Amino acid sequence: MTTPLLPVIYLLQTHLSSDELHELEARLEALGPSLTFDINEAELVVGKISQKKRALFELRNLKLETEEVPPTDSLLLPESEARHDPGDTDSDTASDGKVEDHVSVADATRTAFFGSRDTIKVVKLAWLTRTLESGHIEPLDGYLLYEGRKINSTNGFQPKREAPHAPAPPTPKAEEIINRAKADVGFGQTSQHHHLTASQGSGTSWRRNREFHETRVKPPMLHQSTTEHDIDQHLPPIPDYLHTTYSCQRPTPIHPPNEPFIKELMKIRVHRTLEGDKIGVRAYSSSIATLSAYPYTLSSAQEVARLPGCGMKIALLYQEYKETGQLSEVTEADTDPRISVLKVFYEIWGVAETTAREYYNRGWRDLDDIVEYGWNALTRVQQIGVKYYDEFLMKIPRDEVASISNIILEHANKIQPGFEMVIVGGYRRGKKESGDVDLVLSHRDEKATLGFVEKIVLSLEATKHITHTLILSTKNSERGQEPVAWKGNEKKAGTGFDTLDKALVVWQDPLWNPTEEVKKNPNPHRRVDIIIAPWKTAGCAVLGWTSGTTFQRDLRRYCKKERALKFDSSGIRSRVDGSWVDLESGPDGKPAPDMLTAEKRIFAGLGLEWREPWERCTG
Structure with a gap:
């Protein structure tokens, strides 16, 4: 299969899951500089949409003003060159003797796309899928x-979507970054957003689009004193x-040397979450x-820029x-009334960011509005x-976490002696x-674990320790406590983490x-998650509920990517034949002696170096 010479593409997030976006971005980046995260650079906008009205809405939402141009024949290949109509599904027609013909056809199509840098086309996702499949x-x-x-393509730059972090390219030295920045001044009419995108990711599209941006605003430079330059030579x-691009292969402490700066980036991530910016x-x-x-205290922006997964964007923030x-973005968001309201709604247990935005769009501005206008x-x-609300936001001290957990273990062993427990989450x-x-x-x-979750809840309700049950799931018992069957890339409700x-x-x-004076129980209400795991996959449960999100x-x-396996807290399955992969039993086939040993065996079985729980604090 040949590699298509694609135009510059901007992917819409609409109706795509994070996994789908990540997969498409990876496939595009593997083909070369064709993916952009700046809408102003794009020649094609590709999305999981089907109507012109929706296309116009997306462009307006991205703050890109356009005026419609009539369709022309240049959008099509010459009739003799066209291979398929949109309904044709047999796209694998390339032969060994037609490689050069394929390239010439692709070049002709790209010429049609590149006819004008001032136009932009919005196409269905099916086009990109077909193109990638056919070559x-x-x-x-x-x-x-x-x-x-x-x-407004030449009237300043517009906001762009943040680029995800592709596998890291060879890390440049600090002096190379400085020299590259100096070289940028020579053609330095590049916009700030364009410059950052190019430096942050894998070099996407900026070299071959340099001439398009020569009329744009000069980017900010990394200011560096002579002293800083001397320091950079000895980083x-x-x-x-x-x-590595996998944070599960790194030791990540709970209090890293650059924690204050990291906390500021975490605030920006919250803002991105509230705005629905999954990418x-x-x-x-990834940057966090x-x-x-990173085990050293940062000394300069150049030191940040050289780190895989960071680049110039994070360097300028540092x-x-x-x-x-x-950080100005944090300061501005903290004074933004809309963001402040969304934060309040987002912190309601059971309310996701999409629901928070829905509440805001209904005109609600505080909890009283929700109670008065939307309670039912x-x-x-x-x-x-x-x-x-207020009680759930209160933090739980370690000794109280341990006390609550021990009470639950006592109840479990009264029902059926022999239960064992591991406290997971932030505590571990x-x-x-803890929250x-x-x-x-x-x-x-x-x-003993089959259907046990209902028994433990009834026992704790009887002693009035549990006042409300938010979610009670028996999915594992319903399928005989077997790991979830792997059925290819098909997504089904009830699979995965839960x-x-x-x-x-x-x-x-x-x-x-x-x-x-005190007639009502003054003790605060706490949130508690009780997870029941069969012994044969308890190590997966402990691993799945202990480590940081990233x-x-x-x-x-x-x-x-590396093992062709599917992992979640219920077990590990092969992506080849869907079978359960037992990494927790010993060489003799005997179960692990305890849950922590089972967890360590999973690391070893996956070819990963063991990381203590306090080394998995990725944020």
């Missing part, structure tokens, strides 16, 4: 939704483990994970932070989240305070001394 550029007829002339070496969230997560694993002690529209779980990673309590219960007798039996509950210590994301990606 040559498909004609646009049947896929083109809209073509418009960019009205500490980048640890070998940072050259931005993933990009910042890299910086959190320079701003070093010079001012803050809330789910029971969301109502509980509003009712105990070493946090002094909730997470624990995994397991038993060596598989019959496949174990579990009870997400509201907890309150029932012990208190009533007085004339660690977990990269562990799943590592299993997929």
Whole structure:
């Protein structure tokens, strides 16, 4: 199959999951400089949309003004060159003797696309899928939704989507970055956003689009004094483990040397989350994970720029932070009334960022508005989240986490002796305070864990420790406590992280001394997650519920890309034949002696170096 010479493409996030976006971006980046995250650079906008009206909406949402131009025959290949109509599914027609013909056809198509830098075309995702499958550029007829002339393409730059972090290219030396920055001045009419995108990712599209941006605004430079330059010549070496794109292969402490700056980046990530920018969230997560694993205190922006997964974007943010002690984006968001309201709604247990934006769009501006105007529209779980809003935000000290967990273990062993427990989540990673309590219960007798989650909840409700049950899942018992079957890339509800039996509950210590002044239990309500795992896969449950979010994301990606495996907290399956892969039993086939040993065996079985829980704090 030949490699299509694609135009510059901008991918819309609409209707695409994070995994789908990541997969498409990886495939495009593998073909060379064809993917952009700046809408102004794009020649094609590709999205999972089907109507012209939606295409116009997306362009307006991206703040790109256009005026429609009539369709022309230049959008199509010459009739003799056209291979398929849009409905044809047999795209694998290339022969060994036609490689040069394929390239010439692709070049002709790209010439049609490049006819004007001032126009942009919005096409259906099916076009890109067909093109990638066939190995040559498909004609646009049947896929083109809209073509418009960019009205403001030379009137300054527009906001862009954050680029995700591709596997790191060879790391440049600090002096190379400086020299490259100086060289940029020579053609330095490049916009700030364009410059950052090029430096941050894998060099996407900036070299061959240089002439297009020669009339744009000069980018900011990394200011460097002579002293800083001398320091850069003696920067500490980048640890070998940072050259991997998988944070599950790195030691990441709970309190890294550059924690204050990392916390500022985390605030930006929250803003991206509230705005629904999935790609931005993933990009910042990758940068945060890299910086959190970097063992040295940063001294300059150039030191940041050389780190895999960071680049010039994060370097400029560090320079701003070093010079001012803050980040303007964080400051602006903190004073933005809309962001402030979205944060309040997002912190309601049971409310995701999409629901928070929905509440805001309804005109609600605080919890009182929700209660007054929308109470009956809330789910029971969301109502509980509003009712105990302030209490759920209170942190839980370590000793209280341990106390709650031990009470649950005592109840479990009263019902069926022999249960064992591991406290997971932030507690196991070493946090002094936790947002909730997470624990995994397991038993060596598989019959004991079957349907046990309902029994433990009833026992704790009887003693008034559990005041509300938010979610009660028995999916694992319903399928006989077998790991979730792997069925290719088909996505089904109820698969993945939430496949174990579990009870997400509201907890309150029932012990208190009533007085004339205090007639109601004053103990705070806490959030507690009780996870039940069969012994044969308990190590997966402990691993899945212990590690930081980015660690977990990269562990799943590592299993997929490097081992052809599917990992989640219910077990490991082969992506080849769907079978369960047992990494927890010993060489003799005997089960692990305890849950922590089982977890260590998973690391070894996956070819990963063991990382203590407090080394998995990727943020």
